Amino acid sequence: QLVAYEVKRMRAEEGNKQKILRHIKELAEKLYKNENPYPAVTMHKVQKPTEGCHLRLHQKPFPRLDEGTVQWIIDQATAKLQTAPPAVKAEKKCMVPSGPPIDSPMSGSTRAASRPAACCAALRLSLLPCSLSPSLQLFPAVLRAMKGRAARQCLTQELNLHVQQNRAVLDHQQFDFVIRMMNCCLQDCTAMDEHGIAAALLPLVTAFCRKLSPGITQFAYSCVQEHV
DSSP states (O other): OHHHHSHHHHHHHTTOHHHHHHHHHHHHHHHHHHHOOSOOOOOOOOOOOOTTGGGOTTOOOOOOOOHHHHHHHHHHHHHHHHHSOOOOOOOOOOOOOOOSOTTOTTOOSHHHHTHHHHHHHHHHHHTSOGGGOOTTTTHHHHHHHTTSHHHHHHHHHHHHHHHHTTOOBOOHHHHHHHHHHHHHHHHTOOGGGTTTHHHHHHHHHTTOEEEEETTEEEETHHHHTTOO
16 A cells, blocks of 8 residues: 555655654554554453441441342343354455556656666676676675665576576686675565576576686585575
8 A cells, every 4th residue: 555555655755754754653553553453451440448438337238139130130141242243353355556666666766766777787797807897886786786676687687698698607706796696686585586586596596607626617506505
């Protein structure tokens, strides 16, 4: 519902801390009510008699209870409980529209909109040979961008392009770059990405490699195989 309805409101609140905090408080109350639908039961406390009250002259004696009447009241209440429907909160189902594209729901500025393209450009620089690569300064930003699904898809596409061009044998710095990007990509993958991005990386981790010494080759899967 936030993605579908609240995007304009969230964009308008950017930079205003008071509005953002008010919005967060409203969300917190909704989440709390959702998890705690039943209000706390108020217990009626019976006050204790004061000291010396039994010595008062106007104190009326407690009336004798009729056993048959008390049992009849108990039976009536038990019958009502047995026939009463279970106290379960009725679940209201509703259709929520998909809203804006999921890759950038907060992309109010042109800078945010151009992040996937900038990330792809930085990825290409990271895969250049060491002597030509100006990507050392961009690399931390690329790793941070891996939290976005668009950047993860871009990574699999770029790596697949290199394999098709028979450029899967990397030097040591390139290999380190690729491994770190793959690890970040897999670390931020969700269950939704298991048959998409993670599956697309499977053939790639068996293709990219580096030469450690004559006759000894290290493949990328040896560095990323611990991910679920």
